[in-house]
Amino acid sequence: MVEYNDKALDATFSALSDPTRRAILSRLALNDLTVSEIAEPYEMSLAAVSKHISVLAKAHLVSQQKEGRIRRCRLEPEALNAVSNWIEHYQRFWQGNLQSLENFMEKLKD
Amino acid sequence: MVEYNDKALDATFSALSDPTRRAILSRLALNDLTVSEIAEPYEMSLAAVSKHISVLAKAHLVSQQKEGRIRRCRLEPEALNAVSNWIEHYQRFWQGNLQSLENFMEKLKD
Numbered sequence: 001m002v003e004y005n006d007k008a009l010d011a012t013f014s015a016l017s018d019p020t021r022r023a024i025l026s027r028l029a030l031n032d033l034t035v036s037e038i039a040e041p042y043e044m045s046l047a048a049v050s051k052h053i054s055v056l057a058k059a060h061l062v063s064q065q066k067e068g069r070i071r072r073c074r075l076e077p078e079a080l081n082a083v084s085n086w087i088e089h090y091q092r093f094w095q096g097n098l099q100s101l102e103n104f105m106e107k108l109k110d
Numbered sequence: 111m112v113e114y115n116d117k118a119l120d121a122t123f124s125a126l127s128d129p130t131r132r133a134i135l136s137r138l139a140l141n142d143l144t145v146s147e148i149a150e151p152y153e154m155s156l157a158a159v160s161k162h163i164s165v166l167a168k169a170h171l172v173s174q175q176k177e178g179r180i181r182r183c184r185l186e187p188e189a190l191n192a193v194s195n196w197i198e199h200y201q202r203f204w205q206g207n208l209q210s211l212e213n214f215m216e217k218l219k220d
Contacts, residue, residue, distance in 0.1 A: 006129040017123035019116040022196070029203040077204050084197045086132070087190050093139040094187050 008060070009086060012079045015059035020044075021052050025061060028075040035071050118170070119196060122189045125169035130154075131162050135171060138185040145181050 015021055024038055039049040053073060056062040060079045065072045125131055134148055149159040163183060166172040170189045175182045 006132075009132070010127050010129060013123050013127035017120050017127060019120060022116075022119070026200055026203075029200040075200075075204060077201060080197050080201060084194055084201070087194045087197075090136055090139040090185075091187060091190060091194070093136075094185060 011059040012083055015055050015061055021056055024052060025075060028073060032072050032074045121169040122193055125165050125171055131166055134162060135185060138183060142182050142184045148183060
């Protein structure tokens with residue numbers, strides 16, 4: 001169980017700020033993949049892809065299982081949930097304020 | 111209308127990866143605030159706070175209205191919506207896969 005404090009959210013948002021890492025996550029949402037499978041469509045080195053995966057793992061967005069010499073990567077949705085909870089919380093506030101403003105305008109009209 | 115391509119999402123996620131910037135957004139979700147009002151609870155310089163606001167503005171998370179010598183900041187929820195849409199899209203995929211796996215396990219049991 002990861003505690004979603006400020007530091008964990010920093011790491012998650014930072015990991016998501018790169019288009020290659022978001023593309024990796026979107027493929028892992030369909031299937032678990034080995035590091036070589038993840039690297040296949042890219043022209044970058046296996047080391048560069050591994051570095052991206054390591055950033056995702058540190059942000060708890062991806063877990064890795066060793067199977068002999070192969071590392072299989074899996075999407076861990078809990079960190080994504082923490083991000084969407086954070087956003088929803090403030091969206092609710094904001095939408096609540098918008099509603100209050102609308103109610104206030106309605107009252108002015110009456 | 112901001113187009114939420116990869117570059118815009120990079121900027122939004124990157125802006126959100128800092129706890130001070132997230133705290134500023136959470137206060138702007140309650141009220142529009144001037145730059146000095148935003149700076150008030152912090153021990154950092156007004157210039158440092160302005161820099162954070164400028165990062166949020168570049169990511170289209172905050173807009174600024176000039177009123178004489180005062181700049182008033184407002185939360186712009188559209189960029190937050192783009193982030194939550196991105197997350198929801200992959201959560202749906204992932205939850206769909208989890209459901210397929212559960213169905214498969216059920217069939218194995220029968």
